[in-house]
Amino acid sequence: MNVAANIVPDIVIDLQQVCTRFGTHEVHRNLNLQVRRGEVFAIIGGSGSGKSTLLREIILLHQPNSGRIKVLGVDLNGLSRAAALKLRLRWGVMFQKGGLFGSLTVLENIGLPLREHTKLGDREIDDIAAKKLAMTGLKPEVGAQYPAQLSGGMMKRAALARALALDPELLFLDEPTAGLDPQSAAGVDELVINLRDQFGLTIVMISHDLDLLWQVADRVAVLGEGTVQGVAAMVELAQLDNPSIRPFFEGARGRAAQAGVPPISLPKETSSKPK
Numbered sequence: 001m002n003v004a005a006n007i008v009p010d011i012v013i014d015l016q017q018v019c020t021r022f023g024t025h026e027v028h029r030n031l032n033l034q035v036r037r038g039e040v041f042a043i044i045g046g047s048g049s050g051k052s053t054l055l056r057e058i059i060l061l062h063q064p065n066s067g068r069i070k071v072l073g074v075d076l077n078g079l080s081r082a083a084a085l086k087l088r089l090r091w092g093v094m095f096q097k098g099g100l101f102g103s104l105t106v107l108e109n110i111g112l113p114l115r116e117h118t119k120l121g122d123r124e125i126d127d128i129a130a131k132k133l134a135m136t137g138l139k140p141e142v143g144a145q146y147p148a149q150l151s152g153g154m155m156k157r158a159a160l161a162r163a164l165a166l167d168p169e170l171l172f173l174d175e176p177t178a179g180l181d182p183q184s185a186a187g188v189d190e191l192v193i194n195l196r197d198q199f200g201l202t203i204v205m206i207s208h209d210l211d212l213l214w215q216v217a218d219r220v221a222v223l224g225e226g227t228v229q230g231v232a233a234m235v236e237l238a239q240l241d242n243p244s245i246r247p248f249f250e251g252a253r254g255r256a257a258q259a260g261v262p263p264i265s266l267p268k269e270t271s272s273k274p275k
Helices: 051-058 081-088 106-117 122-135 140-144 152-163 182-199 210-216 251-258
Strands: 011-022 025-036 040-045 066-071 091-094 170-174 202-206 219-224 227-232
Touching (some): 011 051, 025 051, 025 202, 040 051, 051 202, 091 152, 106 122, 106 152, 122 140, 182 202
Parallel strands (some): 040 202, 040 219, 091 170, 170 202
Antiparallel strands (some): 011 066, 219 227
């Protein structure tokens, strides 16, 4: 008997028969989805397909009308406030627009989760925040700057450093390359791979960036018509004749990403690698 063939992947996110409605509008209809430990998992779909709503449901910001969601083995239905907080501390979220506090420096923003949820002293918190800053490829002097002083790429990395502050098991990225120039976006691609490979993170992201999907995602789920139209690696999805999936592989952008355009070298401001 082939023992390896019978090993079941460790499932860290499990959605079963999830239904979501806003009034008479049905967003999700009996949606099923599983994310495996240690993979980079992407969720894509057209406008209004329910990607952002699904992410909000997974991170306890919205409750579906019916169905079951389990994250890290915990059923989200009926969680007490204390249990929900305990679970939230096991994941990190990088929001699309960063979500950094403009009145705090970058280092203070990164250290904020540590000040709220640990009993560490200021010096320890600053040391940890500086290490998280370095992990995302930003220079030490960036820590003294304010969010308004950062470029788009630096803002994304600073937000990612804050998401990593509590050493999460799960990392959620909402459009991590949205609004970035090609060089900055290529830097984020490399960073995501480094975080998964060096720290064993499970990474779930929403993205429309075809280059990111081809170069980084282990598996991709395509949402459409209220449910999951397909889940597979991009190379496998490219072979499917499904009207909800084909648009991601057609047209100039789809063909260029599929062709495997060589990665662009990283800009100076983000060139250092995580340590």
